[in-house]
Amino acid sequence: MALQISEEKNKEKEKQKKEIGKAYGKYAKQFTPRPKYFSNSVKAFIVGGLICTAALAVQNRLQAMGLSQKDAGTFVTIGLVALAQLLTGLGIFDVIAKHAGAGVIVPITGFANSMVAPAIEYKKEGPVLGTGAKLFSVAGPVLVCGISAATVVGIIYWFIEKF
């Protein structure tokens, strides 16, 4: 009997807690700034567009020097990745990302940044389980999902080719 009562009390308490949580959520919402959709998008558009245009300019330069389109593209990717990681290490990438948002996150530079940023942050945990492991805290899911999807595509295409 006593147990039943305490159970009921617990349920009531939980209900109350949930209600308080909801009320707080509403209250907090008043004070969270609404994102500036338009100006953020314009910034992202310009910065992202500029990165791609610069990449194309370098790519054309490399092709003019006699590299094949594929090799030139690979060098451009390598260059962007290395530059983004260096800027992340120097702490400059964060400053740019604060203004440009997705403009630097969506290009391959964001992928490069997502590896170095947590790796530096968790340096204290050692070079293997800290830096080594955290290098993949974001890149891991990206590679897992991307490579899995592409492998499935490859097998499907092989199947179509074969039969």
Added chain:
Amino acid sequence: MEYLWAFIIGGIWCVIGQLLLDGTKLTAPRVLVIFVVTGVVLQALNLYQPIVDLAGNGATVPLPGFGYNLAKGAMEGAQKGFLEAITGPIKATAAGVAVAITFGYIVSLIFTPKSPKR
């Protein structure tokens, strides 16, 4: 003209990313995953190649371009055989990933965390 398309297409991908970040509860890692998988799926349906032909680096530099390269490697490999179909995606993106890992590791070991300046 080539440069204009690179600017526009590259910019559009970034705007989509920005709207996903601002308008939904998706975090940056989830957006990155969505973009890469989108690139893989679009290329598998032969829809991404036309964008690459039009915009060049404007289509390959954003993350869907990474997915495009993965899928393209798989599809080209599939024409040669089963093993090539499986090794294709990683082979096609090996250089970028290898540099990202090695250079990223070196940079992470050299630099120390910066306190954010406001």
